Amino acid sequence: DVQLVESGGGLVQPGGSLRLSCAASGFSFSSHWMTWVRQAPGKGLEWVANVKEDGGEEYYLDSVNGRFTISRDNAKRSLYLQMDSLRVEDTAVYYCARGMNPHNWGQGTLVIVSS
């Protein structure tokens, strides 16, 4: 079975940084694009970033471009999201998902940006 387990969320002050991780299992990780999607409390879904199978292409939501960096380590079967210069409006549950068009999703990790 496909499993995606996110970690690294927590409480951070505005302007701070966090690094989210996603451990993947049950599929050929290096053969799939990977995606981060977020959901603010009580709100809808917002696509954040995608990374190609080999890490050679990355795409970002405009509001996070230049502040967030998506990356992957295929040897470790892991996906990452480095989040810098965090803003209050980045508060959300962050989901890791398999595929450009998210097929399988993790349970999510909560990021709270607050002073």
Place this chain on the structure above:
Amino acid sequence: DIVMTQTPLTSPVTLGQPASISCSSSESLVYSDGNTYLSWFHQRPGQPPRLLIYKISTRFSGVPDRFSGSGAGTDFTLKISRVETEDVGVYFCMQAKQFPYTFGQGTKLEI
């Protein structure tokens, strides 16, 4: 950015009866490869979303056949032939034709 608009935002339904959700996009979702990258997701309270349908009408693995998708170009529909209790929650459409990928606002299915 492509804007995705869902109607209705809330849908009261009756168990065993059909239900339908519409999604329209601000521009055609037909990609240069001829495919139309429109997907539907379902999210139960407190759970992550799960993929139901992709490329308008292809059901994802394990999705019951009471779910079906249709449409073309800019107008799409998700239909549930007979609503079951487990179908409550919020349904989202999403376009993956171009970055940034965008979701509809969500439609809450209530029994």
